[in-house]
Ligand SMILES: Nc1ncnc2c1ncn2[C@@H]1O[C@H](COP(=O)(O)OP(=O)(O)OP(=O)(O)O)[C@@H](O)[C@H]1O
């Protein structure tokens with residue numbers, strides 16, 4: 001027996017708008033409702049929370065997690081995981097900082113100061129390289145994703161520390177004479193009042209939406225995560241897809257590294273430690289399944305906002321950082337709980353709810369949906 | 384002892400389990416509409432019906448996998464309701480599912496005793512479990528080592544493990560939903576021997592199969608389901624094959640004959656000396672220096688027992704790897720080094736045997752599955768075009784007659800046979816020049832089978848499609864195929880024209896020797 005009937009609910013909901021069900025809406029939009037709940041609660045608890053300037057500040061924090069989460073989403077959709085993004089972020093920041101200090105070619109006796117756009121390209125290239133190593137190890141050498149990216153987590157962090165001897169680059173401003181100003185434009189500055197980091201996140205998200213929903217590559221990603229063997233026999237270049245998603249994840253991490261060091265106007269080798277976990281949490285809260293094949297950009301963005309707005313809110317109302325950790329963890333668990341209700345619970349729900357409705361009328365068309373969402377709905381309102 | 388035998392004699396044929404006015408709906412799909420169904424003590428009741436008629440759904444309800452929307456189940460005169468399979472098992476009812484439900488990473492033994500481990504003094508009594516598993520497998524004439532991981536077994540052997548698991552429960556009522564779809568004729572014989580044995584021990588059986596003739600040899604009662612209703616019932620003595628087909632589909636279906644009246648083209652596919660080694664036995668080859676050439680417009684049937692190397696041959700030709708020697712030529716061009724995707728691009732496609740493992744992406748909708756292999760056809764520039772995709776999907780659904788709620792329905796909502804049609808439709812949507820089909824009729828009803836064959840023979844006659852399909856049912860070879868190739872132990876054992884007889888073909892495959 002195959003067990004994918006749960007999807008049917010969503011699909012049917014779309015097809016037959018008639019059997020609209022508030023509980024299912026709550027479950028499916030849980031990340032959205034969680035975000036609203038977080039905003040309402042913190043606005044009540046603190047007068048400064050609900051203000052444009054605070055939202056913009058929080059959003060620029062979210063930008064970092066959001067970028068990492070979007071890359072992570074692609075990887076998770078193929079059924080993989082990328083633990084190296086936090087370290088790649090740190091390495092990318094340090095590498096950019098290193099380039100901004102000028103590269104000296106000792107043989108020629110000159111110091112070369114690359115302009116910011118070159119720095120951006122080289123840094124993204126470095127992120128892509130880290131991702132490519134991950135991808136090749138996983139797709140061609142069959143190293144389990146968890147292990148390969150765990151290894152790269154250590155290697156990338158180690159290289160970042162080696163490059164700076166553990167120190168931080170503070171001078172990222174460049175100077176007009178050297179023609180390398182403009183690093184501020186990667187995250188620190190604002191455009192039309194909006195932090196550049198947020199705009200970059202929005203741009204990456206739009207590309208992500210198009211990529212997943214409207215390109216062959218997107219279809220390949222979903223099918224690889226859903227059933228790699230079947231995908232391969234249908235002509236999907238499964239191995240190339242696997243390498244590419246890690247490359248994209250690496251580039252996203254590099255962009256996040258650039259944005260973060262621009263925001264902080266400094267690049268330290270320990271930046272981004274444990275961010276990979278936050279990124280995974282964002283994807284999971286956004287409704288993706290860690291087993292692959294299910295998830296989307298919209299959910300992941302919401303997930304990143306939930307995490308970001310929650311942790312900043314806790315800081316603003318002055319909760320101790322120990323409690324912040326506890327709260328964040330609880331939210332993640334709740335999200336995964338809801339995922340399992342959506343992806344497997346519905347099946348059981350469907351079976352048992354049909355058993356209960358022993359009404360003589362055989363038209364069970366609408367009976368099932370309200371009942372099937374019931375537990376799910378209750379759980380949904382808790383978050 | 385004697386007394387017991389007498390009471391058993393009396394009880395024989397009595398209704399032990401019955402479904403009363405069972406209805407079951409999935410959203411808008413009314414899979415069952417007030418069905419009545421009886422299981423007779425110590426006898427086999429066979430359920431016939433088209434794909435999507437509701438057979439599996441009814442069986443899932445009787446075995447506690449699902450609950451009915453309305454209606455009741457009566458066991459020995461008492462109304463009962465099962466909220467789970469374990470509860471049904473406590474009442475002595477167990478089921479062999481149509482889609483295998485084994486854990487591939489576990490051994491045969493662990494699968495047989497999954498959830499019912501024998502616990503001794505020091506934890507699980509593995510020795511006893513192994514012993515019982517070995518006995519069961521021997522009873523089924525498939526002496527596989529109990530410690531072999533299930534993923535190393537071929538599909539037919541996995542099905543036998545599934546059967547062994549159901550037997551190990553010692554249930555009073557045993558439901559078998561298409562237990563033979565991956566079994567060879569001799570394996571089916573063994574299963575039937577076991578079924579007769581069970582009957583004599585007073586076990587009541589329900590049997591579902593699309594192999595009608597085969598099922599008739601074992602059944603005592605025949606029930607026909609059509610569109611969620613029971614449309615006919617008869618005892619074995621009163622019926623024949625024609626009765627079943629008439630009640631199932633309303634008319635008599637013929638699997639067709641080789642298409643004629645056109646000139647075949649040149650050889651499009653040439654297989655030269657293809658060799659695939661056996662992964663588990665070093666030095667042995669599953670496909671041993673095979674050569675075969677197929678012309679445009681020609682339909683070739685590869686007949687053979689399970690394990691004859693048909694799947695390995697077709698997979699290696701399609702690019703699944705494993706080939707260590709030989710060449711595959713498509714239109715004279717050597718494609719042995721190309722990837723699967725490149726071969727599909729060039730017009731060579733494979734419809735795999737195991738739809739769950741190799742055919743379907745369970746997380747994607749029916750439409751997305753159907754269009755997966757032909758994404759290029761609806762991509763403009765960088766982006767896919769939804770309008771054109773709808774078109775491709777709509778065409779596939781109507782070409783292979785998939786019974787579904789619509790392209791957005793989930794794969795799991797389709798009946799087994801309709802899932803199979805999705806896999807076939809997906810590959811046909813790429814407009815291939817050469818199509819390889821590995822057991823394409825697995826789990827599809829006689830009407831659908833006729834449709835698939837009609838589709839293939841039309842393709843051959845009108846577009847010069849070269850078709851190679853494998854089967855373990857001789858009757859299918861003798862339908863549309865121009866040429867019948869019998870494979871045995873990785874080699875071609877014999878070749879026949881369309882005028883061969885069943886006996887000739889079976890003898891060449893070595894079946895007579897085994898049986
Ligand atoms: N979980 C489900 N959700 C929605 N529809 C379903 C579900 N399971 C079955 N159906 C529908 O119920 C109908 C009966 O399906 P069922 O699996 O019982 O058919 P079947 O007679 O066993 O066919 P086959 O011979 O192809 O196995 C089909 O139309 C199928 O699409």
Ligand SMILES: [Mg+2]
Pocket residue numbers: 438439440481560798799800
């Ligand atoms: Mg079925």
